[in-house]
Amino acid sequence: MAEFDNLVAIVVVLLGLLTVLYMVIKLKYPICNSSRKTKMNLPPGNMGWPFLGQTVEYLKPHLATTPGRFMEENCSRHGKIFRSHLFGHPTVVSADPELNKFILQNEGRLFECSYPSTIGGILGKWSMLVLVGEMHKHMRSIALNFMSNSMLRSRLLDDIEMQTLLTLKSWEKMEQPLSVQSETKKFTFNLMAKQILSFNSGEPETDDLMKEYFTFMKGVISAPINFPGTSYRRALKSRSKILEGVKKIMEERKKRVDIHYDDLLSNVMKDGRLSTEQILDLILNILFAGHETSAVALTLCLYFLLKFPLVIDSLRSEHLDIARRKQQQEPKDLRLNWDDYKRMEFTHNVINETLRLGNVVRFVHRKALRDVNFKGYDIPAGWKVLPVFAAVHLDPALYDNPLQFNPQRWQKMEPSTYFTPFGGGPRLCSGLELAKLEMAVFLHHLVLNYRWEMSEADRALAFPFVEFEKGFPITLTAIRQTN
Numbered sequence: 001m002a003e004f005d006n007l008v009a010i011v012v013v014l015l016g017l018l019t020v021l022y023m024v025i026k027l028k029y030p031i032c033n034s035s036r037k038t039k040m041n042l043p044p045g046n047m048g049w050p051f052l053g054q055t056v057e058y059l060k061p062h063l064a065t066t067p068g069r070f071m072e073e074n075c076s077r078h079g080k081i082f083r084s085h086l087f088g089h090p091t092v093v094s095a096d097p098e099l100n101k102f103i104l105q106n107e108g109r110l111f112e113c114s115y116p117s118t119i120g121g122i123l124g125k126w127s128m129l130v131l132v133g134e135m136h137k138h139m140r141s142i143a144l145n146f147m148s149n150s151m152l153r154s155r156l157l158d159d160i161e162m163q164t165l166l167t168l169k170s171w172e173k174m175e176q177p178l179s180v181q182s183e184t185k186k187f188t189f190n191l192m193a194k195q196i197l198s199f200n201s202g203e204p205e206t207d208d209l210m211k212e213y214f215t216f217m218k219g220v221i222s223a224p225i226n227f228p229g230t231s232y233r234r235a236l237k238s239r240s241k242i243l244e245g246v247k248k249i250m251e252e253r254k255k256r257v258d259i260h261y262d263d264l265l266s267n268v269m270k271d272g273r274l275s276t277e278q279i280l281d282l283i284l285n286i287l288f289a290g291h292e293t294s295a296v297a298l299t300l301c302l303y304f305l306l307k308f309p310l311v312i313d314s315l316r317s318e319h320l321d322i323a324r325r326k327q328q329q330e331p332k333d334l335r336l337n338w339d340d341y342k343r344m345e346f347t348h349n350v351i352n353e354t355l356r357l358g359n360v361v362r363f364v365h366r367k368a369l370r371d372v373n374f375k376g377y378d379i380p381a382g383w384k385v386l387p388v389f390a391a392v393h394l395d396p397a398l399y400d401n402p403l404q405f406n407p408q409r410w411q412k413m414e415p416s417t418y419f420t421p422f423g424g425g426p427r428l429c430s431g432l433e434l435a436k437l438e439m440a441v442f443l444h445h446l447v448l449n450y451r452w453e454m455s456e457a458d459r460a461l462a463f464p465f466v467e468f469e470k471g472f473p474i475t476l477t478a479i480r481q482t483n
């Protein structure tokens with residue numbers, strides 16, 4: 001009798017487990033509904049391991065200047081649109097330029113931004129990567145205002161030039177070799193801290209914030225495991241400390257109305273439409289969006305240039321022309337102005353080529369809001385959609401010799417709507433002009449006054465965040481131009 005009872009108990013437990021498993025599968029794979037399934041023409045592909053899917057294969061580090069093995073193998077087996085199971089969801093992955101464009105342009109209608117929930121945990125629930133709808137539009141308008149063209153001309157250009165000169169002087173004095181990867185991060189961080197909080201570089205409050213911020217960043221790009229000792233746990237602590245610090249500044253500013261600050265924090269405080277919590281997330285997010293990406297882009301640019309001395313020569317000659325013209329102008333003003341920036345045509349080709357080959361942001365996260373049919377394939381509502389920009393930017397059907405750094409290619413072609421280093425549609429990067437300006441001004445002073453050499457072989461890997469294995473160590477030498 002006891003044995004029978006045990007048998008019944010085992011059967012009940014097994015049935016229970018099977019029911020739970022079935023419910024989970026139904027929730028995770030809504031497409032398992034058989035009548036829908038027969039009607040749908042899903043893209044070809046492989047869903048990988050149950051529950052785990054293919055996330056590990058997708059995220060496997062690879063050379064940043066390649067689409068990676070996962071993309072190469074799947075595209076050659078299934079084509080540029082295929083299905084998989086990534087980040088815990090059934091997913092349609094796209095290396096197809098037309099589908100990528102369609103996804104970006106239909107944001108809010110057919111697709112919606114949908115980053116893994118752990119991003120919200122660390123960047124905050126008011127992060128622009130998490131927000132959708134009206135609140136996203138509102139936050140976006142603040143960010144766009146902060147980096148508007150008139151702000152770039154009237155203020156940011158001068159600040160970028162000053163920070164560039166300070167940075168290059170400090171590089172000159174540093175013990176060589178120096179890590180370009182760490183140093184460009186400091187450069188872009190200092191620039192952002194000034195615009196957002198009026199923090200000046202080199203001051204203790206800026207250095208403290210930078211230290212906390214870099215710990216925070218390590219957590220953003222690490223596995224979101226909240227255990228003592230993990231990078232993620234440390235990052236959450238740093239996040240709290242940074243937010244506490246900014247909150248204190250807000251309180252002090254409320255008391256000292258006689259002091260006028262012209263920075264993002266004061267502008268949003270004056271605007272009065274955001275709660276304290278929203279302001280804190282916005283500040284942290286602009287700092288995040290504005291410093292890491294441009295630093296990586298600048299590092300990649302210096303790295304690619306080193307392999308092509310002739311490109312450095314062309315770049316130097318463009319900047320020598322600008323410098324000579326400024327010497328001859330009356331009244332003499334050696335600071336760069338907007339007209340000088342507009343003359344940096346070849347520099348813009350170098351920047352485009354760096355972004356195409358380096359793919360700082362390799363893909364973005366979206367989900368389908370309703371059933372969508374594209375090129376004969378069905379994308380079911382609720383599925384994740386991953387437009388992979390890197391695969392399009394390195395596609396031989398669009399670019400000759402795509403794995404080669406060749407800025408000259410942009411002399412013959414205009415960046416098309418398939419060139420999306422800054423995303424596109426209603427979520428197009430709000431800082432794209434700022435990022436290009438930073439790179440151009442930095443290159444101007446670098447090529448005019450310095451030579452750099454790699455002191456140890458290094459390579460850029462995609463984790464998917466792009467990082468150099470050894471930090472890209474260089475030695476820098478000042479040069480004297482003969483004019």
Ligand code: HEM
Nearest residue numbers: 140289290293294297360361364422423427429430431435
């Ligand atoms: C080379 C440098 C940069 C690259 C490659 C880059 C790339 C991108 C991409 C691809 C997106 C779209 C994300 C998505 O659609 O899910 C984005 C969004 C954004 N970027 Fe950038 N970015 C760069 C520099 C900057 C800078 C300097 C700032 C300024 C602070 C900035 C601020 C933002 C903001 C606020 C968003 C969110 C826009 C929105 O959701 O409406 N970015 N960026």
